[in-house]
Amino acid sequence: MSRKLILILGILLINMAIYGQQKSAQQYISNIAEELQENEVAESTIEEISNTLTYWSETKPNINTITAETLLGYQLINPMQAAEMQDYIKNNGNLLSPYELIYMPSFTRQTAQTLMLFFTFGKEEEEKKDLREYLWGRHEIMTQYNRFFEQKQGYKDGDYEGKPGKVYFRYQYNRSQQYSAGITAEKDPGEAFFKGSNNHGFDYYSMHIFLTPGDRLKTLAIGDYQVTMGQGLICGQGIWGGKNSATTQIRNTRQGFKPYRSATEYGFMRGAGVEGSLKNINAGLFASYQDIDATVDTLDKPVISSLSATGLHRTTGEQAKENSVKEFIAGSFINGRFGNLNINLNSIFTNYEHTIQKSGQLYDLYDPEGQNFANLSGGYTYQLHRFTFFGEVAWSKNNHWANLHGLSFYPSESAGLALLYRNYQKEFTALHGYALGEGSSVQNEEGYYFGLEWLPFKYTKVNLYADLFRFPWLRYGEKAPTDGSEYLINIDYAPQREIDIQTRLKYEKKSTTVSDQQYADLVYGELYKWRIQAKMDFTKEWSGQARLAFSHFKQDTANYDGWLLFYEHFYDPPESKLSASFRINIFDVEDYTARIYTYERDVLYSFSVPSFQETGVRYYLNAKWDITEFISLYARIEQTTYLHKDEISSGNELIEGSERTAIHTKLRIKF
Secondary structure: OOHHHHHHHHHHHHHHHOOOHHHHHHHHHHHHHHHHHHOOOOHHHHHHHHHHHHHHHHHOOEHHHOOHHHHHHOOOOOHHHHHHHHHHHHHHOOOOOHHHHHHOOOOOHHHHHHHHHHOEOOOOOOOOOOHHHHHOOEEEEEEEEEEEOOOOHHHHOOOOOOOOOEEEEEEEEEEOOOEEEEEEEEEOOOOOOOEOOEOOOOOEEEEEEEEOOOOOEEEEEEEEEEEEOOOOOOEEOOOOOOOOOOOOOOOOOOOEEEEOOOOOOOOOEEEEEEEEEEOOEEEEEEEEEEEEOEEEEOOOOOEEEEEOOOOOOOOHHHHHHOOOEEEEEEEEEEEEEEOOEEEEEEEEEEEEEEEEOOOOOHHHOOOOOEEEEEEEEEEEEEEEOOEEEEEEEEEEOOOEEEEEEEEEEEEEOOEEEEEEEEEEOOOOOOOEOOOOOOOOOOOOEEEEEEEEEEOOOOOEEEEEEEEEEEEOOOOOOOOOOEEEEEEEEEEEEEEEOOEEEEEEEEEEEEEEEOOOOOOOOEEEEEEEEEEEEEEEEOOOOEEEEEEEEEEEEEEOOEEEEEEEEEEEEEEOOOOOOEEEEEEEEEEEEOOHHHOEEOOEOOOOOOOEOOEEOEEEEEEEEEEEEEOOOOEEEEEEEEEEEEOOOOEEOOHHHOEEOOEEEEEEEEEEEEO
């Protein structure tokens, strides 16, 4: 069959399938955000993923302008599909239709439909050469206001300096995939606004200019940006893979620089980065200098007792930490591709204005200490037919090591396997490291991971993983080394585009030490989580989603159960200027250890993934109104009612009563 005929058939089929794609795109994004939150991925990373995928779903860039590695990095395809796509494009040129994917044995109908949600197919258009054309592209201005209706204790007592509303502003400019610039400003609830400690206006400002102009000068980042090198052992800002239902996609492919647009006030560089390319070699340099939040003790001389990552400056105590320490970071990376082998060498150096001092607790014995920190690492990726081998070995200035090695293997088009071994020495120090693991840092952990992806029947996909880990030294609050294991199986059945049924079982077994005993006896806690959910498009205007979830935690004589049930209804007519969704959620969870997470839709580019405990009812209403072609208004109102409580939260966040109500509004102007 000729490519021309495939293109004609593709156009006809795309026109037949166009309805409902935006809803499906948002559902896909929702599923990703929920999994990331459950695995405690940084909020800024979840926001960046959601923003990028939403932007793609709205602008539909040409898929030929996006590399297969980028698609893999956003988990839109798996490693086998990435390799097949690269080979196909190399031999046949651009993808002119999504139905060319049928020539690639590992691509399924569902994968092709997913790519159609975010991209167009066809010949790349030549970039306009006139400098005036750079003013074209997409401009976007957004303002947002959020607040709780009930008054919290911090406002009653006067501990919070500002008013309870959250105020957010962002201007964003994009031109194709090559140019991006933007300004973000935010004040959190309780922070002053154009007065007091913030007489300069917002509490937080961020700016970026990000260019990817060509083959030689690949990337230029100015302002705020993130850096990822190798598998993240020494610098993993923005990595978001790890343990989730995409069980074989454990290799980090999100290399180099990314623009930073988030309102999260930590986890990014502030300065400049540049990446260039010559033949098969890429190299990058970056530098960052900024004031960061920290607790500084000054009894004898200034020392840093802790680095703060909340971004909140509401009280005098929080304001004392604000921008109290200067941080300088510099680094470099070089990547070389030699046939099927890719090698990278990375370095990073960090200096703080004052010395970081450990607390003196036994569990803190190997935590970072000093004023200057340095890391080096080397990584590799090797493709051999259906095998992909990858890994990274890292060194820290205190002469200790961390290493990670893995492989993925696709024995057939319907099955894939992944294996990974990690060993992060307890003395290893990497302040900006983030890699696959159970802990939150690249330190004090050894583990073995196994993942499987299998398509046993038509329209059915099974994903499972097993992860075994141990901590050679004490963790926070523990009196002895601990260990654990974690298992997940996820089954997705989608017989039609309008129907998707999914069930998931997750089991965790982790040891801890009894806090009130003198000796460190290990006690194992077990957590079971099961859920089943279904999504169905009833008509072109109406669709619905329902989920039933259970949890059970047991440890020694403690047993806690939880359940949650929600139904969400969507109204989204294809040609209407108004769309809306409503969810009602009932839950009964006996203890925090058995908490249940669910993803909730919010105003554009925002997300909410609350954890549920206690007994109650929660509901929300989202609405979007396209006032004109260029102006849209978003609104959300939510309320949670607890059945057996007369106080919610504690301290400055305490609310007297059993209800908590919030409203979110956002105005977007695009031109």
